[in-house]
Amino acid sequence: MPWKELSVMDEKLMFVADCLRGEEPMTVLCERYGISRETGYVWKRRYEADGVAGLQERSRAPHRHGLATPAALVVRIIEARRRKPYWGPKKLLAILAAEAPSAAWPSASTVADILRREGLSEPRRRRRRALSVEQPFAAVAAANDAWCIDFKGWFRTGDGKRCDPLTVTDAFSRYLLGLRIVAPVTEAVAPVMERLFRDYGLPKVIRSDNGPPFASTGAGGLTRLSARWAKMGIGLERIHPGQPQQNGRHERMHGTLKAEACVRPAATPAEQQSRFDGFRHEFNDERPHEALGQRQPRQFYVPSPRPYSERVDEPCYGSDEAVRRVRSSGEIKWRGSMVFISEALIGETVGIREREDGHWLVRFAEVPVVLVDRTTGKAARFGAGRPPRAKPAHEPQPD
Structure with missing residues (x-):
């Protein structure tokens, strides 16, 4: 016959029954049931007042x-x-x-x-915070090691038309590769950049701020424009938000551009573009630069040995990586579930590799985009790669 387990209420009823029989003193009964004398008197008093209901557990909250x-x-x-x-x-x-x-x-x-x-x-x-990616800026030791890209603050020409100057410089030589009035959208910027790639070859990296169309808050900080650059084998460098000094060479050029070509806008966008063309020629061919030993950027710039190709091949992934193509919803199917990656990568292939901790790293070309949790299957996006933040210097200690 199996043993029966006694509930707390059963113990209380047995104690009260023994207590009411009066055969043993309260001290002995309380010791046998493992309770204090105070608790024993409370149980007896509540039973006498309310019966079995008085032995129910009561809230101890005030x-x-x-x-x-x-x-x-x-x-x-x-x-x-x-x-x-x-x-x-x-x-x-x-x-x-x-x-x-x-x-x-x-x-x-x-x-x-x-x-x-x-x-x-x-x-x-x-908001789910993106996983941080520390990516130090590449060393700039030769022309085309890094190109810097940005939009100079917009203004209106005399006829009221909006003017957005897109600027591209070579970080090593300060050579102003491009200065065009372009709408700040992928559809307008992409052909301008393709023309620069065709004329000058491909840089190793492109450095930009965090705004569209160069970067986003999505996975890997990618946009359709920067995803194409990554697919072409161009590294992506982003400065920290609100830290324009991290792109100081380019910002210095913007200061000169504003003073000499933008303070008093031209009457029309066409006239303003002509003014920009003249500024670019003077900046590259005539203006001495202190950082270049008072010589001109043209003396230091040479086209890139990496030629531009109209056809861009799919990214290469390792033999230990699974390859999936991003669907029209921005998702991939992984281990029986749909995992959202990025709308910027629709139609592109991504590589998936298991890390030592068991989680799954999803990357596009050389850009980590999401990390899939091995237990929940949920994806956490990576942010844009940025340089490590400078650690504050230690305060001097008193002697």
């Missing part, structure tokens, strides 16, 4: 918290929120404290709890 916000203040907080439905706890407290400075108003976090409890606020949806 009936009223000593630090609870007074009801009158809660009402005023709710009324203030309804008057200002888009104001947060700190702003609400500011006006409430001004109205009643002597009241013991709660903290902002308590106000947030009150609003949430009353259904007057919803927690913000947390």
